[in-house]
Structure formats: C-alpha cells, structure tokens
Amino acid sequence: MINVGIVGSTGYGGCELVRFLSTHPNVNIEWVSSRTYSDQEYSDVYKSYFTLLDQKCVDEDIEKYLDHVDVVFFATPQGVCAKMVNENVLKKVKVIDLSADYRIKDVETYESWYGIKHASPEFIQEAVYGLCEINREDVKKARLVANPGCYPTCSILSIYPLAKAGLIDMDTLIIDAKSGTSGAGRGAKVQNLYCEVNESIKAYGVASHRHTPEIEEQLGYASSSKVLLNFTPHLIPMNRGILITAYAKLKEGVSEEEVKKAYDIYKDEYFVRVLKEGNVPEVRNVKCSNFVDVAYKVDPRTHRVIMMGAMDNLVKGAAGQAIQNMNIMFGLDEKTGLMLAPAVL
Ligand SMILES: NC(=O)C1=CN([C@@H]2O[C@H](COP(=O)(O)OP(=O)(O)OC[C@H]3O[C@@H](n4cnc5c(N)ncnc54)[C@H](OP(=O)(O)O)[C@@H]3O)[C@@H](O)[C@H]2O)C=CC1
Numbered sequence: 249m250i251n252v253g254i255v256g257s258t259g260y261g262g263c264e265l266v267r268f269l270s271t272h273p274n275v276n277i278e279w280v281s282s283r284t285y286s287d288q289e290y291s292d293v294y295k296s297y298f299t300l301l302d303q304k305c306v307d308e309d310i311e312k313y314l315d316h317v318d319v320v321f322f323a324t325p326q327g328v329c330a331k332m333v334n335e336n337v338l339k340k341v342k343v344i345d346l347s348a349d350y351r352i353k354d355v356e357t358y359e360s361w362y363g364i365k366h367a368s369p370e371f372i373q374e375a376v377y378g379l380c381e382i383n384r385e386d387v388k389k390a391r392l393v394a395n396p397g398c399y400p401t402c403s404i405l406s407i408y409p410l411a412k413a414g415l416i417d418m419d420t421l422i423i424d425a426k427s428g429t430s431g432a433g434r435g436a437k438v439q440n441l442y443c444e445v446n447e448s449i450k451a452y453g454v455a456s457h458r459h460t461p462e463i464e465e466q467l468g469y470a471s472s473s474k475v476l477l478n479f480t481p482h483l484i485p486m487n488r489g490i491l492i493t494a495y496a497k498l499k500e501g502v503s504e505e506e507v508k509k510a511y512d513i514y515k516d517e518y519f520v521r522v523l524k525e526g527n528v529p530e531v532r533n534v535k536c537s538n539f540v541d542v543a544y545k546v547d548p549r550t551h552r553v554i555m556m557g558a559m560d561n562l563v564k565g566a567a568g569q570a571i572q573n574m575n576i577m578f579g580l581d582e583k584t585g586l587m588l589a590p591a592v593l
Pocket residue numbers: 255256257258259260261262281282283284285308322323324325326328346347348396397398430431432433434435561562565566
C-alpha cells in the first residue's frame with residue numbers, strides 16, 4: 249500500500265485527488281489536510297464522501313504527519329508548496345505539486361509571471377516536469393514532481409507531435425483556449441459568480457497569462473528552439489473542461505501525410521486519443537476522465553495546420569495526471585485507479 253497525504257484536500261483539485269485515490273487499489277489515504285476545515289470530517293465538507301471518507305482533516309502543519317506517508321500531494325495555491333518543501337521533507341516522502349512552483353526552470357521567469365518570490369529555488373532543477381507521456385523516464389526516478397498546468401497539458405499534448413517532428417514554424421504558433429470555471433478553484437471570487445459567468449464568454453489574461461512561459465518552455469524543449477507564442481484563454485460557463493485550438497504555418501513542403509505520421513507518436517498512449525479523421529475534440533467526451541482527445545486539420549488554402557485538444561481540467565489537467573505520476577514513481581501500471589470512462593452527461 250502507498251500511504252498518501254493530501255494538502256489542500258478541500259479545494260477542487262484536492263477533492264478530485266480524493267475521488268480517485270479513495271478507490272485506488274494500491275492507496276491508503278492516511279491524512280487529508282485543511283486550514284479552514286481542520287478537525288472537521290471530510291464528509292462534512294463534501295457530503296458525497298459520507299461513509300467513503302469520514303476521517304477528520306488535519307491542520308496544515310504537515311511536517312508532523314510525514315512519518316506515516318510515502319507521498320504528499322500539494323493541491324494548494326502558488327507558493328505554498330515551495331514554502332513547505334525542504335530536504336527533510338524530501339528525505340521522508342515523495343512530493344507531487346499541483347501548483348506551478350517547480351514547473352518553470354528559470355526562477356526569474358517564475359517570479360516575474362507569478363509576482364511572488366520563490367521560497368525554495370534550490371529544488372527547481374531537481375524537480376521533474378510531470379507530463380507523463382513525454383517525461384515518463386524522468387518521473388520514474390523523481391522525488392519531486394511538478395504536475396503540469398491545465399492549459400499547458402492540453403496545449404502541449406496537442407502541439408507536441410508537430411513541434412517535435414519539426415513540421416511547423418514555431419514563430420507562427422497561436423493558441424486559443426477555453427476553460428470551465430472550476431479552473432479558477434473553489435475560493436469565492438466576484439468574477440466567478442454565477443451571474444457574472446453564465447450566458448457569457450470572455451477572454452482574460454490576454455498576452456499576460458502565467459501559463460504562457462510554461463507552454464513556451466516545454467514546446468521549446470520539444471522543438472529545440474526558443475519559442476514565443478500567443479496564448480489567449482477564455483472563461484466558459486461550464487463546470488469542467490478545457491478546449492484548445494492552436495494554429496501554425498506548416499513548414500515549406502510539409503505534406504498532410506507527414507502531419508498524420510507525426511501523431512503516431514501517441515499510438516501506444518492510453519490516455520491520449522488521436523481522433524479519427526473528421527472528428528473534433530469535445531469536452532463532454534472526456535468529462536471526469538483522464539483522457540486527452542487530440543485532432544488536427546491541414547488547411548491547404550492557408551498552408552496552416554489547426555491542432556485541437558480537449559481535456560478535463562481537474563483530471564488530466566490536475567488530479568488525474570498527478571496520480572498517473574504517482575503510479576509511475578511507485579512502479580505501478582500508470583493507469584491504475586484512473587480507468588474511469590468519461591461521463592457522457
Ligand atoms: N482547478 C484546476 O482546474 C487546476 C488547478 N491547479 C492548481 O492546483 C492548485 C489547487 O487549485 P484548486 O484546487 O483549483 O484551488 P482551490 O482554491 O479550489 O483549493 C486550494 C486549497 O488549498 C488550501 N490552501 C489555501 N491556502 C493555503 C495555505 N496557505 N496553506 C495550505 N493550504 C492552503 C485551501 O484549503 P484550506 O483553506 O482549507 O486550507 C484549498 O483547499 C493550484 O495551485 C492550482 O493552480 C492545477 C491544474 C488545474
């Protein structure tokens with residue numbers, strides 16, 4: 249059994265970790281922590297866990313509880329994990345951080361996009377960027393995993409085959425993204441109230457969203473070039489789901505056949521589904537599951553390729569991928585506990 253602790257267990261990412269881990273055959277949830285609800289039963293916070301997880305939340309002073317766990321998940325706001333991680337923690341447990349604290353290798357880039365000082369930059373180089381399909385071998389050996397962001401997971405997996413094969417002009421890359429409101433977390437914010445979001449769609453973070461440098465860095469590794477791109481997210485009145493549509497010029501002479509072949513890179517990947525020709529990704533087809541659906545279309549008129557992806561932000565975009573990483577780190581089949589089919593409705 250893998251004994252697990254979850255910090256930030258009462259947020260949206262945290263409760264998705266609980267949903268999958270509470271039925272994972274190789275996991276025992278040893279503790280769940282919360283500042284707001286410490287000493288309250290988890291099933292009083294989320295009534296759907298009545299009889300499933302009735303244990304009381306512990307406080308956030310987690311160093312007290314490390315002796316009884318093998319891995320700690322941090323589903324906490326930016327900066328929290330970086331403050332709590334130290335050599336003592338990493339000697340005792342593996343850490344999987346759902347926040348952005350260890351995703352960006354250049355600390356100045358992190359600090360300028362996130363507007364906070366990094367509390368433990370000495371661990372950034374060691375941390376493995378946990379995009380399982382791309383970095384699986386490094387994840388196996390990691391003691392600290394930076395779980396990728398939701399928009400970056402969907403964007404990178406949709407674009408990676410063509411970036412890696414060198415088929416697109418990376419300078420022409422534009423990503424248009426849409427997310428449901430759970431992406432913003434459970435905390436009360438006026439801009440996320442029902443009346444503010446319902447029956448409307450808006451762009452936000454235009455030319456300034458913090459996921460831009462994360463996507464640029466990873467696609468830079470894939471294409472072996474310095475990447476600068478436009479990334480524009482939109483808020484959509486739905487609970488879950490991310491849809492991305494990306495555009496880039498194909499390099500001179502690149503054929504549709506080469507594009508098709510590049511996506512064969514996913515032929516053995518269970519969680520990345522390259523759709524049949526003519527089909528397009530839809531968020532409802534991946535809802536509550538760890539799948540990412542990707543597709544592409546070459547437009548011969550403009551010689552651009554349109555790359556599309558859909559994913560559940562809370563599953564493959566957060567908790568599901570974090571558990572996939574845990575499975576890899578502990579030598580399990582990475583699908584363990586994650587085989588739920590998408591909810592059709
Ligand atoms: N929502 C999403 O779709 C995705 C989220 N993420 C990332 O996952 C992390 C969690 O996001 P999400 O679940 O949406 O956020 P929520 O706001 O829903 O939850 C955050 C949790 O962290 C706890 N928390 C807040 N401040 C502190 C603190 N200083 N110390 C310890 N715990 C704290 C809160 O609980 P309490 O106050 O009780 O302690 C709460 O349970 C974030 O870094 C986010 O960027 C990543 C991918 C997708």
